Amino acid sequence: MLRNDATKLSLILLMTPFILWIVLLIILPQLGIGYLSLREKLGPNDYKFGFANYVDFLQEPIYWNTLLRTAWMSILVTILSLFVGFPIAYYIAKIARRRSRAALFLLCLIPLWVSDLVRAFGWIVLLRETGIISGALQSVGLIEGPVELLYNDVTVVIGLIYTVVLFMIVPLVSTLDGMDNSLLEAGYNLGGSRFTVFRMIVVPYAMPGIVAGCIITFMLTAGSYLTPILLGGKNSMWFTEQIYDQFITRYNWEAGSTFGVLLLVFTSFVVWLGLRLTGQNLASTVAKD
Amino acid sequence: MNKMKLLATVSALVAITGTASQAETLRLLTWGGYAPDEVVRLFEEKYPDIDVEVTFSNNEEMIAKLRATRGAGFDLAQPSHDRIYAAQLEYGIYKPLDLSQIDTSVMQDGLLKSVKDNTTIDGEVYAVPHQWGTSGLMADITKAPDINSWDDLCDPEYKGRTSMRLRRTILLGMAFSMGKDPFAAYGDLAEYQKIMDEVTEKLIACKGNIKTYWSGGDDLSNLMLSGEVVASETWDSTAYKLYGEDANIVFVPPETGALAWIDTFAIPAKGEADDAAYKWINFVLQPEIVTMMSASTGALASVKGSIDLLPDDKKAAVKAAFDDAAIENLKFFVNIPAGIEDIEGKSLERIKAASQ
Numbered sequence: 001m002l003r004n005d006a007t008k009l010s011l012i013l014l015m016t017p018f019i020l021w022i023v024l025l026i027i028l029p030q031l032g033i034g035y036l037s038l039r040e041k042l043g044p045n046d047y048k049f050g051f052a053n054y055v056d057f058l059q060e061p062i063y064w065n066t067l068l069r070t071a072w073m074s075i076l077v078t079i080l081s082l083f084v085g086f087p088i089a090y091y092i093a094k095i096a097r098r099r100s101r102a103a104l105f106l107l108c109l110i111p112l113w114v115s116d117l118v119r120a121f122g123w124i125v126l127l128r129e130t131g132i133i134s135g136a137l138q139s140v141g142l143i144e145g146p147v148e149l150l151y152n153d154v155t156v157v158i159g160l161i162y163t164v165v166l167f168m169i170v171p172l173v174s175t176l177d178g179m180d181n182s183l184l185e186a187g188y189n190l191g192g193s194r195f196t197v198f199r200m201i202v203v204p205y206a207m208p209g210i211v212a213g214c215i216i217t218f219m220l221t222a223g224s225y226l227t228p229i230l231l232g233g234k235n236s237m238w239f240t241e242q243i244y245d246q247f248i249t250r251y252n253w254e255a256g257s258t259f260g261v262l263l264l265v266f267t268s269f270v271v272w273l274g275l276r277l278t279g280q281n282l283a284s285t286v287a288k289d
Numbered sequence: 290m291n292k293m294k295l296l297a298t299v300s301a302l303v304a305i306t307g308t309a310s311q312a313e314t315l316r317l318l319t320w321g322g323y324a325p326d327e328v329v330r331l332f333e334e335k336y337p338d339i340d341v342e343v344t345f346s347n348n349e350e351m352i353a354k355l356r357a358t359r360g361a362g363f364d365l366a367q368p369s370h371d372r373i374y375a376a377q378l379e380y381g382i383y384k385p386l387d388l389s390q391i392d393t394s395v396m397q398d399g400l401l402k403s404v405k406d407n408t409t410i411d412g413e414v415y416a417v418p419h420q421w422g423t424s425g426l427m428a429d430i431t432k433a434p435d436i437n438s439w440d441d442l443c444d445p446e447y448k449g450r451t452s453m454r455l456r457r458t459i460l461l462g463m464a465f466s467m468g469k470d471p472f473a474a475y476g477d478l479a480e481y482q483k484i485m486d487e488v489t490e491k492l493i494a495c496k497g498n499i500k501t502y503w504s505g506g507d508d509l510s511n512l513m514l515s516g517e518v519v520a521s522e523t524w525d526s527t528a529y530k531l532y533g534e535d536a537n538i539v540f541v542p543p544e545t546g547a548l549a550w551i552d553t554f555a556i557p558a559k560g561e562a563d564d565a566a567y568k569w570i571n572f573v574l575q576p577e578i579v580t581m582m583s584a585s586t587g588a589l590a591s592v593k594g595s596i597d598l599l600p601d602d603k604k605a606a607v608k609a610a611f612d613d614a615a616i617e618n619l620k621f622f623v624n625i626p627a628g629i630e631d632i633e634g635k636s637l638e639r640i641k642a643a644s645q
Contacts, residue, residue: 043627045379062639062642065642128515130515130516148517151500234499234500235643247353248349248350248353249630250631251349251356252631252634
C-alpha cells in the first residue's frame, strides 16, 4: 500500500515538468493563437468573432501561394536530405568500423554547435558576388567576371539541407544500427543483386527511421525563418516571414495568428498525407520501440 | 554552530535583497547605437544607484513589444515621432510626459514643436525629440555619378547594381519622385490607395533592376563597400559611416527632398522608473554626451548647434551631403493615421511576391 503510494508520487513528480511544459508552453499558446485568429477587427479596440481572417487568406493569392511554395520547397528539401543523409547514415551504421563510428557521428554534429545565424552568414561569405567561391572560380579562369550565387531559391534549398540533414541522419543511423548483417548475407546468398537487397531488405527495415527523419526535417524546414530570409533573394517568400510581417510590421495579430494556425494545420496535413501514401502510420514508425 | 551559520546566511540574504531593492534599474528600449557603452558607463558613474539595461530594437518591434505587455517591461522607449499618436490611441502603451522634468530649453525649437504637435493627445505631450536624420540615397560617385532621384534606382544603366529596403520609406520616396504627395493623401484612404497602386506597379517593374533588398545597416554596408551595389536607398547615418571608410560613397538627398525622421523619448505606460528615465533624457542632451552619441548613431542630436557637436568625420560627411537648399527641402514624416499601414503592407507584399 505504502509502496504503491510512493510509486504514484514519483510518477507524478517525474511527469510534472513534462506536463507543465506541454500545457504552459505548447497548449495554452496554441489556444491563444486560435482564439486570436477568430477575432475580426472592425476598428480600434472593436472586435467581433468570425472567420473573416481565414476568408481573407483564401481570397489573397499571395498568401496561399506563399504557403504552397513553402510546402513544396520543404518537401524538396526533405527528399534531398534523405538522398544526402541515407548513404552517410548507412556508412556510419554498417560500413565504418566500431571505433571510427563515434568520431564520424561527432563530425556530423559539429555544425550544430554553431548557431543558425552564424552558419547562414558562412554561406553568405562563400557565395556572394565578391565571395570566396566566385573569387576562386575567377582565379582558376573558369569564369570571366564575378558571378552571383546568393539570393536565389537554389541557395535557399542548399542552406536548408545543410541545416536539417543531421535530423535525417540520426534516426536513420539508429534504425540501421539495429539491422542484423545476416539479413543482408541471406539476401545475397539467395541470389539477390545489390539493388534488390537494398530495395527488398534495407529500405523496408529502415522505413521507421526514414519516416521519422522525413517528418522531423519537413517540420523544421517549413517552420524555419533565418535561412530563407538571409539566403533568399528579392523574389523569395517564406510563410514564416509572412507571419512575422503580420505580427510585427503590420500590427495585425489577428492575421498573424490565422497564418500560424494554417501553417500548423497544413504541415500536419502534409505529414498525414505522406504517411498514407507510403502506407505507414505513426505507431509503426516514430513510436516504434 | 549550525544555528550561527543559518543566521549568517539569512542576514547575508537580507543584505543582498536589501541593496537590490535600493538600486533602481532603467530599462531602455532603443535603437542600435543609441546607448553606447561609454555613455552608459558615465551615466552609471553619475547616478551610482541606477543600473541601465539596454534592449536594441526598431520601430515596429518596439511597438509590438510594448503592445504585448500593454506598456510594461521597459522604462524608456525611443520610437520615431510618427509612430506614437496612432499606437497610443489604439493600444495605450505610453504615458504622458512631465515636461517640467525635462530641460527642453536645449532642444531645437523647430524639432521640439514638430514632435509636440505630432504627439499631443488631449492636451498631454507624449514625446520629446532625441536624434533626427533622414532617409535618402547613397551612391558611389565614381560608378554612379548621376543618382539624384528615387527613381534613378530603376535606371537600366545600373541594372543589378542598386538596392533598397522593402519598407514604407521607399513607397513614399517613389511616390514623391512620381510627382505625388503621399502625405497630403493621408486623410483620404481611397486616394492613398490609388497612389500606392501606381507606386507598386512602378516598383514591380523596377524589380529586375534591383540586386537584392537590404534588411539592415550592416547588410547594406557590405553591399556598398564590396562594390556589389553602386546606389541604394539608405539612412543618412549609414551613408555617413561609409563615407568615413570610402570618401567616394556619399549621401545624396533626392531632388524631391530627403525624408526626415525624429527619434523621440517616450515613457511606456507601465514604466517603473520615471525619475531615472528623466535623468537619462537630460543626461544624454548634454553637449559632451551628444558628441559621443552622434559618433555612435551617425545621426544628429535634436539640440541647438548639433552640427557643431558632431565628431569631425561625421561633420565632413554631413557637409558633403547637405547644402542649405537640401535642408530646406526636407520632408518630415507625418503621423500615420489608421488604415495607411494596411494599404502599404499589401503593396509591399505584392512587390515582394511579384517575380521579375
